[in-house]
Amino acid sequence: MIFRQLFEPDSCTYTYLLGCEETGQAVLIDPVIDTAxxxxxxxxxxxxxxxxxxxxxIHADHLTGARKLRxxxxxxxxxxxxxxxDCADMxxxxxxxxAVGTIELHPLYTPGHTSTHHAYRIDxxxxxxxxxxxxxxxxxxxxxxxxxxxxxxxYASIHEKFFNLPDETLVYxxxxxxxxxxxxxxxxxxxxxxxxxxxxxxxFAAIMNGLNLxxxxxxxxxxxxxxxxxxxxxxxPEEYRGPCDIETLPVSQQRPVKVGDQG
Numbered sequence: 001m002i003f004r005q006l007f008e009p010d011s012c013t014y015t016y017l018l019g020c021e022e023t024g025q026a027v028l029i030d031p032v033i034d035t036a037x038x039x040x041x042x043x044x045x046x047x048x049x050x051x052x053x054x055x056x057x058i059h060a061d062h063l064t065g066a067r068k069l070r071x072x073x074x075x076x077x078x079x080x081x082x083x084x085x086d087c088a089d090m091x092x093x094x095x096x097x098x099a100v101g102t103i104e105l106h107p108l109y110t111p112g113h114t115s116t117h118h119a120y121r122i123d124x125x126x127x128x129x130x131x132x133x134x135x136x137x138x139x140x141x142x143x144x145x146x147x148x149x150x151x152x153x154x155y156a157s158i159h160e161k162f163f164n165l166p167d168e169t170l171v172y173x174x175x176x177x178x179x180x181x182x183x184x185x186x187x188x189x190x191x192x193x194x195x196x197x198x199x200x201x202x203x204f205a206a207i208m209n210g211l212n213l214x215x216x217x218x219x220x221x222x223x224x225x226x227x228x229x230x231x232x233x234x235x236x237p238e239e240y241r242g243p244c245d246i247e248t249l250p251v252s253q254q255r256p257v258k259v260g261d262q263g
Contacts, residue, residue: 001103001124002046005172005181006039008032011062011218012177015039016131017046018122020101025051027078027100028069029120029131030174033230033243036065040073050075052100054092056133056174057117058083058226060147060219063243067230071246077229080107080118087229092118108161110135112154113142119161121169128169130185136162137173138183139192144208146216147223151208155201163189 002019011032017039019026026048028039043050050073053066057080066077067087078098081091092098094109098120106121113134122129134142136158144151162171167186190196194207216222221236232244 001122002026002048004042004046006035006042008035008062010034012175013059013062014172014174014176014181015065016172017042018100018103018105019043019046019048020103023101024048025101027052027054027103027105028065028075029054030056030059030133031065031069033063033065033068033232036068036072036243039065040069043073049073052076052078052090054078054098054105054120055080055083055226056119056131056135057114058147058223059134060216060222061175062218063222063225063232063236063240064230067228068243068246070229079229080109080116082109082116083227085227085229087231094118105131110154110157110161111148112144112150112152112157113147115148115150115153117142117157121165128166129172130162130165130169131172131174132162133174136171136188136192136195138171138176138178138180139188141192141194141208143211143213145211145213146219151205152201154208155195155204158195 004017006015013032015031016029026043031053053069069075076089078090079085079088081093092107094107097104097106108119110117110119119133120131144154165185169185171183221233225233
């Protein structure tokens, strides 16, 4: 498997590129509109074809690059099925693996940050890998104070879906704000200040309900825009509108994926 961890600095978002060495198909997990061209260039430089973009949830801090990448590369937009987005090409759900060539991603329904949040697990034959989205971050976790967030649901998701995985499972989050790149389940169980050392659900809920974090600066346009798979709403401020421009590749240069083709 070909793997790259890509970073968008304004929202401190990690996008993950997974490529199948046998088929040449690739997926970008949680792409950001601001870095769509850079990420596509990385895919192409590796000799891969971008077959899919895959979301963990409807983001509130950035616009997804899914729609832009579909216009540029013919990739399919894949989201949690329960989001029921008309703009998406495919939906994923827990219990049904999602294949990118020979790579199998196992969706895990992990509500709490949002009510439809999903994480993705891969068993690569050597060390389990978990893309946790915003549910579990490095020594932190996603907010629960908007978008149907629920600290009790998040606590259950993390303990029932993440903390029962092997301690050596690699944790790749959707964000980090301290220039860190990776953690493990064992480390988070021991060191996460909100969840570690067997912290109780009541303690966790009290911590989350007392954070008093600022209102997300992009949420008013990011949420409706991401419900349209990354289409820029009219209320996007001028300072953020630059990446909204899409110059579609000529049809002869696009490499679309056949409907229903998962490799």
